[in-house]
Amino acid sequence: MKNTTRHLKRVTAAAAVTLAAFSLSPSAASALPGGGSGGPAGEPGTQVVGGTPAEQGEFPFMVRLSMGCGGSLLTQDIVLTAAHCVDGSGENTGITATAGVVDLEDSAAVEVNSTEVLQAPGYDGTGKDWALIKLEKPIDQPTLPIAGDDSLNNGDFTIAGWGADKENGDQQRYLLKAQVPFIDDATCKSAYPNLVEGEELCAGKLDTGGVDTCQGDSGGPMFRKDDADKWVQVGIVSWGDGCARPGKPGVYTEVGTFAADIKKAADSLGG
Template sequence: MVRNAASAVLAAGLVTLLGAAASAPALAAARDRPIRVAQAAAEDRPLRPAHADGEDRPLRLAHADGGDRRLRPAHADGGDRQIREVVGGKIAEPGRFPWVVRLSMGCGGTLTAPRVVLTAGHCVGATGKNNRIEVTAGTPDLDAKTAVTVKSVEVIRASGFITETRGDDWAVVKLERALNLPTIDVVPDGGGDDGTFTVMGWGQTRETDLQQERRLHYASVPTIPDEDCAKAYKKAGVDLVRDESICAGKHGVDTCQGDSGGPMVRREADGRWVQVGIVSWGLGCARDGYFGVYTQISKFRPAIRAAIRKLSATPVA
């Protein structure tokens, strides 16, 4: 079941690649694995994965007490879109990534200032006042008693954002109060946008999973040349915005549904982490030949920094 226009384009391209000899069940299965995104924030609706039998079933988050609790994302355009967890990753221990946060619509993000979260543009609604997002911070385990929750008050989304595959996929969220937690800086320039980076999230650990994870997972992924990535997605009918994207992944390792908005990071020589990218989109999860696509922060650094400063400023009484 196609969930959005981008999914329709990708699914149609994939069906073409499968060839006329593919069986009807195989084609249905291909169509039922949409692009990995989260569309967000005007009103809360149950997040529903696509199923081969044509039924919509609520996506459920696995909890420590064994109970399934319905994860309810917010959608900006009224459409059901799947959000992007780390396939082939490891469980993060407490304190390893203290600046990573979870957003209530099912996306990830990072604390880039005590009162500001950086996430993907497709995870939130339009720029303006917004008190509908709840942020969970301070722990890799969403059920931990140490978890801190705080509501949003305002959002600034990239002015050029249209949809995740068109680029400009970033946004910042102002929180109702400052958090006494570590923050992470965005990358200072584009000089280190190639190499092996760390990605993370609470989403699915397999494309076919019906549950997202309560514990943060992370993995290392190498970057892929833009030309190779663009060629792969061109076959599926999507044009990669090369100068705004980082493609990364390897066999069996990728981000997946539930990771949208989360960080791609690298560690500097002095031990500090800096954020290089934002989980944006991809076809399926860890499919050979189709790599994860991340917003290239260095291309938007001035605008992101300006938005962070604006939301961090204390209003004059």
């Protein structure tokens, strides 16, 4: 985890099960106990700040993970999330993925346990913030394709999650969504000199703040429509300074950079 005294991952405590809001503004949150981007150093990050409730079925690829992170269905039995949400690679039956609903307490929610985790090779807390979670059985929901390059790294992105709806706020029961604009690397580096260009991208309302991912949103997708009007994932919620602060946008793993590695890893898991 990079410089956690200033730039916190957007993770939240595992005990917080009612996570539903994702904040669309500068700074993304992790999902592991004690590592968030939504509060003072050492506290977990939160959800989508400045968001509105998502409609049932609007983002059917969204997944809530029991350790307090978000994720997306790369395939029906593999979840794409953040490397900082998991503890290394190998057999792991202790994670539960919840999908198919915007209300985490909906009786129609589908819950499936993990069988294996594959953390990005070489992940050391800086960049390469992606991981895959293999599920014991498929989830019958649409999947979210990933970008193969950086051609969609522009315009406005959609973010969604069950994280906190404000810095130091509570996890949400209902899925929240928001939109955040792309910020180029040169501009983002003025806020975060340690930005790993080519591996991380930034999004948020730089001047005003107010919209962002937060604690509990770590690992969730940032996505947009392609030329065929289909959703494509371009980012993974990673880290930021606080949640939705002016001058401190959210930082996301640049999916296009790692597309080949992610697909190779998924193939190794049988996805």
